[in-house]
Every structure is written in C-alpha cells, then in structure tokens.
Amino acid sequence: MADFDYLFFLEVLTGGLLSGVMYSLVAIGFVLIYKTSGVLNFAQGAMLLFAALTFVCLVERGVPFALALIVTFGIMVLMGIAVERTVLRPLVNKPPITLFMATLGLSYMIEGAAQLIWGTQVHGLDLGIEDVPFEFYGVFISKFDLFASGVAAVMVAALTLFFRYTRVGLSFRAVADDQFAALAVGLRLPRIWATVWAASGLVALVAGLLWGARLGVQFSLSLVVLKALPVLVLGGFDSIAGAIVGGLIIGASEKLAEVYIGEYFGGGIEGWFAYVLALAFLLVRPSGLFGQKLVERV
Amino acid sequence: MLDVHYTFSALDGTATLREYPSLPRVETKARTTQKQELLNLQDHPLLALDDITISFGGVTALSNVDLTVKSGEIRAIIGPNGAGKSSLVNVMCGLYRPDSGRVHINGHSFRQVPAQKAARLGIARTFQNLALFKGLTVLDNVTSGLAFARRSTFLGQAIGLGRARREENEARERAEQIIDFLHLGEVSGKLAGALPYGLQKRVELARALVPNPQILLLDEPMAGMTATEKQEMAGFVRAARENYGTTIILIEHDIGVVMGLSDRIAVLDYGRKIADGTPDEVRNDQAVIDAYLGIDREHDEGDL
Amino acid sequence: MASVVSTPVESQGLPRWLLPVAILAAAFGLVPFFASNYLIEAILLPFLALSLAGVGLNLLTGYAGQVSLGSAAFMAVGAFAAFNFNLRVDGLPILASIAAAGVVAAAIGIIFGLPSLRLRGFYLAVSTLAAQFFVQWALTKFGWFSNDNPSGVIDAPALVVAGVDFSGSIGRYVFALGVVSLLTFLSWRIVTSQTGRNFITIRDNETAAKVIGIPVLRTKLLAFALSSFIIGVAGVLWAFAYLRTVEPAGFNLDRSFQILFIVIIGGLATIRGAFLGAALIVVFPVVLSRVGSFFLGDLFDSGVLDMSQRIVLGALIIAFLILEPDGLAALGNRAVRWIRTRLGGQISA
C-alpha cells in the first residue's frame, strides 16, 4: 500500500475522535441516570432539546448569555425535582422496564411542552466559537470541536472526582442495585434522584448547546441520542470513563469504516455500523468496557 | 402475664403433625429397572467427588475435597458459613467448573457436569436463595420440572397433537400428585412469587421431586421455617427416599434436623473437609465442635 | 394465610371461552355490516395489525423476558418479503407468500436474537437497535427489495384468496381479522403449553431453568423466531391490508417503540393485553385529536392541540404505569372483580 494516504487517514481519525467526544457528551447524561435507577432514560433526548430550546429562546428574547444559562439550568433543576416527585417516587421498587416506559412517557411530555412553550421553529445558535478549521501538521482541526472536547473533558473529570471522592457514588450504586434495600438502609431516594436528574439536566444543557450550535436548535436535536446509545453499550451503561472511551472508539471507527469500507456496502453504513460494532464487542464483554459485571450466583 | 386474643389454632388440634401419604409412583420402565440396580449396587457410590478444588479470584472455596455418596442414602453436608457447601452442590450439578478434580455420577465421569443435562442424568436440586419462576403458578412451576423430558415440538403443542397432549396430561397428573403429596394443593393455582417464603421453599422441593430424580440436592431447604414445618419437610425428604430410594444430599444448618435425618455427614470448613461419618461420629468430633457446633447448648445457658 | 378479598375472574360464572368467542362472532358477523368506512380504514385495520405485532412482541418480551426495540424492523422484513414472494414466485397464493414472509422474518429474528445468548436487559435492548437500523438501511439501499421502485415504495398486491377478492375495505378487514384470529389463537395455545412455560422460566430465572433441563439457548432463539414470525405477518397486514403501500421509513424506531408501548401498557405476558394496549395506542390519540379539535379547534391551531395531546398522552402513560404496572389487562381484571363484588354484594343482600 504504497499510495496509502496517511494524512487523510489521520484526518479521518482525528475527525472521528472529535465527533466521538460529542457523542460522549450525550452519553454521560444517560450514565448518570442509569447509575441510580438501572434504567435507560429515554427522555434524555427530549431534555437535551428542551434545555437548548429554552436557552436559545431566552437569548433571542434579549436575556444575556450568562443569565440565560443560569435560568435554563434552574429550570432543568426544577424539572429534575418534578420528575422525582411525579414519576420516580410513585414508581419506586418497580421493575426496570416499567421505569423505562415511564421515561418514554416523560419524553413525550417534555417534547410536547418544549414545542408548546417555545414553538416549532428552527433556531440558529451561536456560541461565539468560530467553527473554522486550522491546520495542524497538514490535518484540519475544527476549533469548535476542540472546544467541545475541552468541555467534555472538564465535565468528565468533575463527575469522576465527584463520584470517587464523595460517598454519593456509593449510594448511587446502591440505589441502582436494590431500591428496596436502599430504602430500608435509609438512603434518601428522593434527594438522590432529584440530584441526579438535575445533574443530567445540566449535562443535557451542555450537550444541547454544543449540539445545537452544530445542528441548529430544532426537533431533530432529540435524535442525537441514537448516536449515544452504541457509545453507552460499548463503554458500559454505568461508567463515566466508559462513556468517554466508548465515544472515542465509536467515533473513530465509524468514520474510518464509512470512509474505507463504506464503499463495499454502497455507503451510508454509519447509521448501523456503530451498533454492530458495539454488539460485536459486547459478545466478548457482555457488560461493556467498564460496565459493572452482572453479579449472580446461586 | 399472658394475653391470648382470638383463636390460636396451634392449640386446636390442627397443629398435630400430619400423616404423610406415600409418594406417588410413576410407572416407567426405566424407573423399575433402576430400582433393581440400586438394590444390587447398594454399596457402590452413586456420586463421587474426586479431589475437587475450586477458587474464585484468589479465594479457595473448595480445596481437595473428596466425597462419596452411596445410592439411597441421605448425605448431609454441614459447616460454617462460607465453608463451601453451596459451591460443592454447584459443582455436583454443573453450575461450577472445578479447577481440578472430577465428578463421577452413576458411572460417568466429568470434569464439569453439563448443567443443561443434569436433569437427564437424574440430578435435581433446590436453591439456597429461592429460584422459583415467580410469574408461573405453583402448578406450572412444578410441571416445568418435567419439561426436559418433553419430546413434542412447539408446533405440536400449539396445535394439540396426540403426543403433545398426552405428555401434557401426564406431566400435569404427576405434578398434581406431587403437589398433593407436599400439601400444596390449596395454593396450586397461585403465582409462586406471591407465596410466603416457607411455602416457596416447598414449591421448590416439589419442582425438584417431580421428575423423580435419582439424586436430589437440597441446599438449606428448611431455612426460614418453624420447627413444625421443618419436621414436616424432614418427613417429605425421608418419604422421598423411602419410596424411591432417591439419593439425597442435604445442606442444613439446623443440627437437630440434620442429625435426625441423615445417614452420613460431611463437614466442611474453609473449603476443606474436616470430618466425615455418621451423625454420632461427627457430633463428637472435636474439630467439628470447634469449627461449627460450639459447646453444647445446656452449658452456655448461664452466660446470658 | 392471607385471603384474597375476592375470587379471580375466571373461577365463577360463564365459561372462559365465551367472551373471546362472542367478540370474534361480533367482529366477523356484525362489524362488516355496521362499521363505517372510517372505522375500518382508520381504526380497525391499524388496530388489528398493531395488536398482532403486540402479540408477537409479547411472546418475546412479556413471556421470554427479552426486551426488543427492533420490532418495526421485523414488520418491515415481513412486508417486503411478502411483496417479493408475491412478485417473484409466479402463482404463489397470497397466504403462502405471507407465511413464507413470516418464515423469513423468523430467520432474521434468529440472527438478531443470537446476542441474547450473552446479553441481558438494556444491553440486549440496545443491541436489537442494530436490527432496526440495519434492516431499514438494507431495504433502502438495495433497490431489489422494492423491485427498483425509484421511491423505494412497495404497493400491495390484490388480496385474492381462493378466488375471493378481499381488496375492498371490508374485505381487507375480514382478511386481517382472520389472520389475526388464527395467529392469536395459536399464540395463546403456545403460551399455555410447555413451550410458553419454558419462555417464562428463562425470563424469571435462567439458572434454575438451565438446571431443571430447559434448553435455554434453544428456547430463547425459539422465542425470537416465533415472535419475529408473528411480527413479520403483522408487518404484512400493515402493508397489504392497511396502508396498501409502504416505504422502509414507515417502519422506523418510533414504530418499534409504539409496539413496545402496546405490550407494556396492555400488560406483559397476557395475550389480551396486546389488544387492549393496541386499542389504547391507536384509538386514544385519535379520540384526543377529534375531541380536541371539536371543542378547542376554534381557539387553538392544530399544532398547539397536538402538542397538548402529546403531553396528555405522555402523562397518561405514566399514570397508567403508576396505577397499574401490570397493564390494562390487570386493570381490567380488577375492574371486573370490583363490579362482581359490588353486584354480588347486592344480590346476596
């Protein structure tokens, strides 16, 4: 392969890794909730949309950037509390599938509310970060993507430290393991859930803004979760580090696959390639790279 | 002072121990010939563990354990918590693969017993932590114990072909017999998951008994029962052996029950077998007393 | 011992088979003569197709405990396979095409069911999304599947069975009803047979199932196959009897979720739950939208109404889950019991 274009390869790889980080951003929101409820929160996409839409509409109505950010975060916190009150608390100790369905119902409600309040228009979102490439040893790198990666890194670091150095992480895992026992031990499920939902609201806000700047703030924003799911599977549903590593792997390999083997399938394989990759990987490690192994014995 | 409210049924006659009906028989050819063999091979071990070692991430759960179980005997395994009793049973039914050693069952020798085929090999078991099918009724739980013997396909069962129907009827009949035998008739239509703990244990026993196994592994079948209920269970276990010559391996912490029920007892501690013998031998073994039994009950009454 | 306040529905009064038979009699005998075209085309046909899909998914998710998010893909496989069998095999009766399509769906189902041998829970659920995306991609990508229609759309053939043309709206209704009744009956037979119990055993406790000698792997794959077969046939009904023309995009992820909704709202592991769930999922949005536009249509535009309906629907789903996690079927049982005790009380009083 004398004529292999290394530079191009490198560029695809870099682009893939950076895209992967964007997936991770979304995946982290899922991880938080999975960690405390053992369910996939299907409303994550709707929350993303809701947060970004709220923010952008506030800004469009003349609210200063920073204030809009704070107000939106406040709203997401309120939403977290409301979700705990109305959905999680009555559904305590129910099978995961029930909770999963409830998050689906929730996603209907949040989507409906978002569009009812803010309308269905498409908004542009400018975070003030130029999305022009600069050249780095012949490879084009987008400033925006670098910025996004920075944000993701900060978030992951903060969350990891939080889980490692506070006891909260332990209670999260306990709650996810056995809600009934968690109640009996005296863990304050309402508080834990509200915190986590608020936190994942924050993650949704950050991811929503970054993705919103890429796609525009519009309904399709809620579809980016489909990009995050294989990342989750690969990294393990309950691992923050896994979300990042999974994102990098998925991002890079999906781009490389599309460019180098896509043509054998006629292109457009990105839609399912990530899933098939994640699946192939799972067959080797059924709970993902960093996921907690299922503990079972008789 | 003693307050008695309402009625206390333990007091009005219902509490006396019931007569045990004999275990219903299944008329199969295989069974009778087997029984014939059993009589002949009385002294041959039906099941033997040969130098079994198994460890989990550095912790040795069993080390060099030998064990023989003669056909038709009730063999108890006792020992402190975490001694490796359940692991031993898991090795016998194929859920664990020992690091070394072999399992001999009825003339076959295995490194790992194929768990899927355990039922066909004539092995049935109950679990220490309940492992019932919560979404099935008691009757269906018990009937499922015979599922491995089904030969009809799903299509036959859906359409209701002759063989499928015959099998279904036979299985039901057999399950109902066992259910009556274990006094579960009253709850036979209830979902297993909604039963109180003790009854669930009994349903598990029924599910294990229904295929009329050659070897029955019981992992703490009487945990969580009152003394009366334990005696009732003990009666069932004994009856199973009496009627069929079913070989029984029993793990139980209630020493009274174990001593009364078993022919031979093996004692495990920290994964090693520290004693093996008749109840009397074991009862007086100093190592066993130190590790497990403790000093006799009468003596420590005072230090409360 | 605890006492149940009242007796279960089945144990007294009319025989169990009476209700289904009565419903069937009405569905075959009365509906075709009295139902309006709107009722048949817009309500009953999608209801039948989705109910059948619900029955299929219930076998897999409700009974065998394997959550699948790829049901729509199997519907698509069924629809496109039936289309191609019908197109490419001359003289193949339509029912045979449908059965063959079911078999193809079952085969694909087995392939995508293989991961279930290792994966559990949400890991498995997400991995079934691979089926969802892959199938949709393949059907769009390869023109052969849609007979090189430039828009990738397939048109339903005439539904002629033994010389009788079922292509009219009543005909399609009767056709769909016949297929649904037959498959539902067979499904019911299966779940009440040992096969169905095997499904439940691997759902409730895989280890125990293994030890008592239930072939776990085979049973799981069988569940995938049967479920995909039925869902595939449901896809054929969706395409041939209801819409008459479909494109792969019609079998998207939303459809998969819709079917899952049906199963869970209706009640896991009950056959009639699939019908109740489908009724709710099909009828409720329509009722909401009609009632909404009737009363509020002048005040708000259709968008506002629809978004409010979305919120109401979401809230309703959550409310159902909270009130009755076991689904509409259980709720129905409770209602019947409640009425019985009231009535019983009055009669005896």
Added chain:
Amino acid sequence: MPNDIVLEAQSVFATYNQTIKALNGVSFSLRRGEILALLGSNGAGKSTTLKAISNLLPAERGQVTSGQIIFEGREVRSSSPAELVRAGLVQVLEGRHCFKSLSVEENLVSGGLGRSSLRREIAEDLEKVYLTFPRLKEKRHTSSGLTSGGEQQMTAIGRALMSRPRLLVLDEPSMGLAPLIIKDIFRSLKRLNAEEGLSILVAEQNSTVALKYADHATVIENGVAVLSGRAADLRQRDDIKAFYLGEGSTLAPRRPAA
C-alpha cells in the same frame, strides 16, 4: 409510663395490591430496652408487620388500611423510610437484600450513609462489625452478590448496625446462619440491648433461639396477633413447645385459659 413504649402497633390492617389481605389487626407494644420476638408460621404476616413498621409497604404495592403504628410518639406512616432510619429505626430485611454489585465493605458503609455518619464514625463502626463477624473482614472486598448465603446475612445485619439504631427490626436474622454465628449474633444483640439500651423487634422462625433471648413474644396467625406474653412464660407452654419448638410434637393440645 407511656413514654417507656418505643413502638406500638394498634390493630393494624394491611393489604397488598388492595386485594390481598395480609394483616387483620395486629397489636403489640415494645418497651425501651426490650427484646420482642414475633412468632408465627409461614405466611402469618410477620414480614408484612415489620415492613409496615418501617413504612416500606408502599414500595411493595401494599398499604396499611387501618390502625396505627407509633414509633417514639410519631406515626410511622407520615415519615419516609429514610427519616425513620435517621430517627433510629432500622430494619434488616427478610431475604438479605444486599447490594449485590457492591463489595461487602461498601455494603456496610452504605448503612452508615443512611444516617449520614461521619467518616470517623463509619470507620469505628466498621471495626465493630468486623469484630462481631470476622468472616466479613475476610470477604470485605468481594462483591456481596458472590458471597455465601450466610455471609450475605451477616452483611445485611452488619449494615443495619452501621446506622447505629435505637430500635433494630430484624426479619429472620438466623436464616441460613450456622448455629455458632446465630448464638454470636444474639449475644451481641443482647449485649447492645443491655449496654446501650437498644430495643429489638425480631421476627423469627427459630423460636428456640428467639424465645431464649427475647423478653417478650407475640404470636401472629393469619395476620392477627393471637397470643403475647413474657418469653419465659411462653416457653413453658406445651402448645408453644409443640408447635414452635418442635418438642414432643404428639402432645395432645390443650385449650388455653383464654
């Protein structure tokens, strides 16, 4: 001395799913510093009573339909389970309920989190628990889901002790434990009871042990408290001996002087 009563149940009725009646009027009271044993056969309603006390029934689709349960002057139903734990009412659930994927030590620590203990307190308490259950120290880093049945039971009890209870509620603590350990546990409980005034409510099938260590006992049948009294008195009764202690099971039953 009404203040002396830590826990009082007054004709409690409870149902599951609004259809299955599990309790039909259970009453008893527990004085401070006392050990009360609940006896009863399978399905009598012991666990249901205990879950009602910790206000855990709603999480199992059950509810108390009438009656009162008063813990230190408060109606338990108006407090969340977590508040009850903070108030000192802690329960060891039937069937262990360990956090399977957490290690044994993490399980224990989680008990301390329930009452928001300080780090130092947690470390102290851990040592105490390990002293009572040396076996757990050996297993501290193993996932509790992988430990043996008895080890799980010890973990569950240890976890409850970590929240420094004032009223400890135990549902069949002896289940699956070796005789020596049972003895150890009851002795430690008795010691805590004596030294720190810990009140204990224990549902036990192992009536021999229960009646030996308890001060009082209540017998529940069909969801009704049918008999209560001093443990020593109960132990002397033939019917109790026959049914719960398994002694002389063929004894002709005698009607009580009710």
Added chain:
Amino acid sequence: DEQYFPLQSYRVGPYAAGGTGFFGGFIDYLNLINTRDGGVNGVKLTWDECETQYEVERGVECYERQKSHPNAAAWNPLSVGIAYAMIDRISADHVPLITVNHGRTDSTDGRVFPYVFPLLLNPYSETSGIINYLASKEGGLEKLKDKKIVVLYHGSPYGKETIPIYELLAKKYGFTVQQIEVPHPGNEQQSQWLTIRRAKPDYVVLRGWGVMNPVALKTAQKVGFPATKIVGNVWSNSEEDVIPAGDAAIGYTAITTQTSGAEYPVLKEIVKTVYDAGKGNLEDKKRIGSVYHNLGIVNGILNVEAIRIAQAKFGNRTLTGDEVRWGFEHLKLDEAKVEALGAKDLFHSINVSWDNHEGEGYVTFQQWDGKKWNVASDWIAPDWKLLRPIIEKSSEAYAKEKNIKLRTAEDAESATN
C-alpha cells in the same frame, strides 16, 4: 356554495418548520381570496386541519376522517409518504391529489395517474434544472465536460430517487458524478465531507432533508470546502435549512420554483387584508415571505386558479373532485396571467395538460447572504423532452403491474358530477 380543502397539515415533530410555513401560506392565500373576493366567483373556500406529524398512518386517518366532509376540492398533504398511501384511495374517490414540488415522479404521466398532480417540479426535472444551472455558470452545457460533481444525498428513498438521472446526465454531458449517502437523519457528516474534500469536486449538490442541511454546510466549513460551490435541491432551499448553519451558509445556492421575499403584490395584499386584520396564520410575522410560506401561497394560487378554470366550464358553483381535476388538467398560467395574480417573479408559469401533470415549471436559484435569499439566476427550464420517456417507462410499468388502462385525451375531457 362552498369548496372545501382538507388540510393534512403537520405543525409538530421533525418537519414542523416546513409544515407551518407551507400550510400557513396556503391558508393565508385562501383567506385572502375569501376576504378580498368573497371566494372564487362567489364560492366560499373552507378548510380544516388535521395534524399528521408527517406520519403516514396519521395521514391516512386524517384522510378517512376528512373525506366524509362534502365538497372537497383537492388534497395537499406535502408529504411523499402520505401521498403514496393516498393514491389508491383518491383514485377511487375521484378527488385530485396535489403534490407540489414532490411526490412520485412517474405520476407526472396523466395517462396513468389521472388524479395525481406533482405540480411545478418533479425530482427528475429538478435534477435537470440543477445541471442546467451549473452549465450556465460554466458557460454552456458543453463546458460541463470533465467537471466533477458530487451529489450528497439523504439516505432515504427520497434521497436515492435521482441517482439514475444524475448518472444519465453525467454520461450525456461528459461530467463525472460521485454520489455519496448520508445516513438518516444526517447529524454527522464528517466522513462524507472528508471524502468530498479529497475528491476535490467542482460542485457539490446537496440533496438533503431537515437537519442534514445545516450540518452539511457546517461540516463543509469545518473541512474547508467553500459554500459557494454547494448547490441545494428543492428540499434544501429554505431559511430553516441555512439559519442554523450561521455564517457557514453564506454563499450557498439552492434551486427553487418560487422565490422568497415579501415584496410581491400578492404578499403585500396578504399582509394588508389578512395579517393586518389579525387573521394571519403565521405566528411569527418574520416568516412572511419565507421559502415555505411562499410555496404555500403559490400552491394556493394553483389550487384556486384550477377551481376558477373548472368553474368556467362547469359553472360557478361547488365543483366535484372530478371537475376540479379537469380544472387542474387545464391549468395554464402564462407569465402575463401570473403577473395579473400579483405573483410576477414569485413563480414563473405553469402549463398543465391532461397527460403532463407537472406543468413544465421553471426553476431559479437563490443565494443565501447570511440574512436572506437573493435571486442568483434567470428562470431556467429543465430538459423535459429528455426526461419524458423515462417517466413514461416507469408509469407504464406501474400501469401494467396494477392493470391500469392508459387514459386517452377524450377520457380526460369528461368529468363526472
């Protein structure tokens, strides 16, 4: 007398932006006719909306629901999927189905599809129009030789529909074409654009949909591909497609059958009579004159004029669907007529006949300057002659498959009551 328009609109969901614009414009125009003229020759126009969310089965439900309403003039679902599902049904019910700018290409052939009207433009003529535009930029069709064009298409039947036409035109004019798929929904295009940059094409044609469009423009910028060399197709030409891309969209050009802007007399009248009276349909007045809004207005003009033409033959009364169909089949609006309607330069002209249901619409190209679209070309005619045989081949195959007898001019002249 009244004439009823069942509107299967969508104001929710992923395509809500297009739906609100289009149906808003349509309704605004109908409102204008009612308010200003008292209806069409005294026949009042009525309508009601049924929300489809762009989902086929909801569209079918709406169809079944709305069709019970008498006096329906024509169906305008603005959704390919719904249109497909309706073809059998409207053919049986004899009411025209208008699929302006979209729909089944071969339904252009009125011999096979008497009731379906893909007015103004179908995917094939759109493709030809784009190539003709690129040729005009290069200075003639012969200059296309050895040029390289990449088509970036949405991974859906819609996106793939034009693949053979590009191949055909490439062969005919001697340019090379590389067609690259973007999987639905298109929110990630890094690898596609890297491939494009490596291919160094002269132009990229964007055959996008929804969120795929802004992402394409953004990603192009990210890999350093200039927006001026990207040309969008008719579903990539709205404000909603470029605004989210921000500055990355500056210089991007897209085809259109109707220009944007609110300066046209008909729009001014709408603002005056409808919006100033508080009856305007768009919530956000800034969207008046946007691409989708104007498409809705043009669609309104076409529907209303078809009714007017049919009335001239059948009388000024409520018409049957089949009579309206006749009206559409005689819908000839030349430039003078368009000007008289106040729509000069809003759209060019249309010339529908009984066998050509598209009506030979002209296209133009608009360039985005960051704030608004500016016309960047003359009105361009696609190469209809070249395309017609391909269309006929396809429609005849359909006729054969479905046992449809080809209609003749006489069949078309008669209309049932």
